[in-house]
Amino acid sequence: MRKVVVHSAGGYDKLRVEEHPDPAPGPGEVLIRVAAAGVNFADTAVRMGLYDSAKKYVGWPITPGFEVSGDVIAVGEGVSAWARGQRVIAVTRFGGYASRVVVAADQVFECPDDLELAQSAGLPAVFLTAYYALFELCRLRRGDSLLVHSAAGGVGSAVLQLARHEGWRAVGVVGASAKVEAAKRMGATHVIDKSREDLWARASELEPEGYDVVLDANGVSTLRQSLAHTKEAGRLVVFGFASMMPHTGRPNWVRLGLDYLRTPRFNPFELVGQNKSVMAFNLSYLFDKKALLQETMGTLLGLVRSGALRTLDVLRFSVDRVADAHRAIESGQTVGKLILTFGE
Ligand SMILES: NC(=O)c1ccc[n+]([C@@H]2O[C@H](COP(=O)([O-])OP(=O)(O)OC[C@H]3O[C@@H](n4cnc5c(N)ncnc54)[C@H](OP(=O)(O)O)[C@@H]3O)[C@@H](O)[C@H]2O)c1
Known part of the structure; x- marks a missing residue:
C-alpha cells in the first residue's frame, strides 16, 4: 500500500x-x-x-x-x-x-x-461539520437567517446546501470575487465579497437586526464582529481559526502568538446580558459518538440519494x-x- x-x-x-x-x-x-x-x-x-x-x-x-x-x-x-x-x-x-x-x-x-x-x-467531513453545527447545536427554524464565512469552501458549500434545503436565509461571505458564483450555486441567498465590499456594513444592510446564527471558522479576523452581528437569542458557532494560518506551509510563530492573544475571550456576564450564545466544537472528538455518526450519515446520504444535496x-x-x-x-x-x- x-x-x-x-x-x-x-x-x-x-x-x-x-x-x-x-x-x-x-x-x-x-x-x-x-x-x-x-x-x-x-x-x-x-x-x-x-x-x-x-x-x-x-x-x-x-x-x-x-x-x-x-x-x-x-x-x-x-x-x-x-x-x-x-x-x-x-x-x-x-x-x-x-x-x-x-x-x-x-x-x-x-x-x-x-x-x-x-x-x-x-x-463526509464537510457535511458532518455543517450538519452538526446547524442541526445539533443551532436548531434553526424555517425563515431564520444565517451568515457563513468562507462560503465557497468545503464546509461553507455544505452549509449553504443544507440552508437552501431547509429554507433558511443564508448570507455567504467569500474572500475573492472568483468565488461569488460558486457560493450562489451552492445556495447563498446573498454573497458578500469581502475583497470588494465592506463585509460588516453589507452584512448589517442585508439583516439590520442581525443574524440568528453566524458560523465562524476564521477566528481572530472576524470573531468579535461575528458575535456583534448575531441578533438577540442569536448563536455564534466557532469551529476553526483559519485566519491564523500561513500561506507558506510553515507557521509564523510571532504572528501566531499575537493572533492568539488578540483572539476575543467572551464574557459570560455580557453573553447573558445580551442573550446570545457562543458555541464551539471539533468533529474529530465526536467520532466516538457512534449513534450520532450513524444517524447523521444516514440522514445526509438519504438527502444525497434524493437529490436534495449534491x-x-x-x-x-x-x-x-x-x-x-x-x-x-x-x-x-x-x-x-x-x-x-x-x-x-
Ligand atoms: N471544528 C471542526 O470540526 C471543523 C471541521 C471541518 C472544518 N473546520 C474548519 O472549517 C474551515 C473550513 O474548512 P474546509 O476544509 O472546508 O476548508 P475551505 O473552506 O475549503 O478552505 C479554507 C478557507 O478559509 C478561508 N481562509 C481564511 N483565512 C485563511 C488563511 N490564512 N489561509 C487559508 N485560508 C483562509 C479561505 O476562504 P475565504 O477567503 O473565502 O474566507 C479558504 O478558502 C477551516 O477553518 C477548518 O479548520 C472545522
Whole structure:
C-alpha cells in the first residue's frame, strides 16, 4: 500500500509518500481499497503539528485524513454488514491518506449508486461539520437567517446546501470575487465579497437586526464582529481559526502568538446580558459518538440519494501531488472540495 506519512511537524516537504505492507482487518474492522481521500483544511494544521486531537489520538508519525471512498476488499471477524466488492465511504480519525485503510465497520457507509466513487470521498467531513453545527447545536427554524464565512469552501458549500434545503436565509461571505458564483450555486441567498465590499456594513444592510446564527471558522479576523452581528437569542458557532494560518506551509510563530492573544475571550456576564450564545466544537472528538455518526450519515446520504444535496465540485490531485493539494488549500483560493486519488 501507499500512504502519506508525516514524521515531524513542518512544511510541504514533510508529506512523504511511502510504501508499506497492506494492513489486515481485525475483529469488527473492514479493509478498504481507497479510490480517493478527502483533503481538509485541518490536515494542514495536522502537518504543522498544530492540531490538538492529532496529538491526543496519534502523535508522530501521522498519516492525515478524515475520509475515504473505495471498495471493500476484506472484512474482519464478526463483520456481517459489509462484503468484498461493496462501494463504500468511510470516516477515519486520521489515516485517510492511504491506498488501503482499515476502519471500524460502524464508520463505513454505502456509497450511493449514482455517485462517482472518487467524488464521494469529499462528502463526509464537510457535511458532518455543517450538519452538526446547524442541526445539533443551532436548531434553526424555517425563515431564520444565517451568515457563513468562507462560503465557497468545503464546509461553507455544505452549509449553504443544507440552508437552501431547509429554507433558511443564508448570507455567504467569500474572500475573492472568483468565488461569488460558486457560493450562489451552492445556495447563498446573498454573497458578500469581502475583497470588494465592506463585509460588516453589507452584512448589517442585508439583516439590520442581525443574524440568528453566524458560523465562524476564521477566528481572530472576524470573531468579535461575528458575535456583534448575531441578533438577540442569536448563536455564534466557532469551529476553526483559519485566519491564523500561513500561506507558506510553515507557521509564523510571532504572528501566531499575537493572533492568539488578540483572539476575543467572551464574557459570560455580557453573553447573558445580551442573550446570545457562543458555541464551539471539533468533529474529530465526536467520532466516538457512534449513534450520532450513524444517524447523521444516514440522514445526509438519504438527502444525497434524493437529490436534495449534491457532492461538491472537486479538485483532484494524485497522491504523488499531495504537497500541491496542501499548497492549494492553504492558498485560501480554492472552491469546493479537494481530494487525493490513488489511481487503482
Ligand atoms: N471544528 C471542526 O470540526 C471543523 C471541521 C471541518 C472544518 N473546520 C474548519 O472549517 C474551515 C473550513 O474548512 P474546509 O476544509 O472546508 O476548508 P475551505 O473552506 O475549503 O478552505 C479554507 C478557507 O478559509 C478561508 N481562509 C481564511 N483565512 C485563511 C488563511 N490564512 N489561509 C487559508 N485560508 C483562509 C479561505 O476562504 P475565504 O477567503 O473565502 O474566507 C479558504 O478558502 C477551516 O477553518 C477548518 O479548520 C472545522
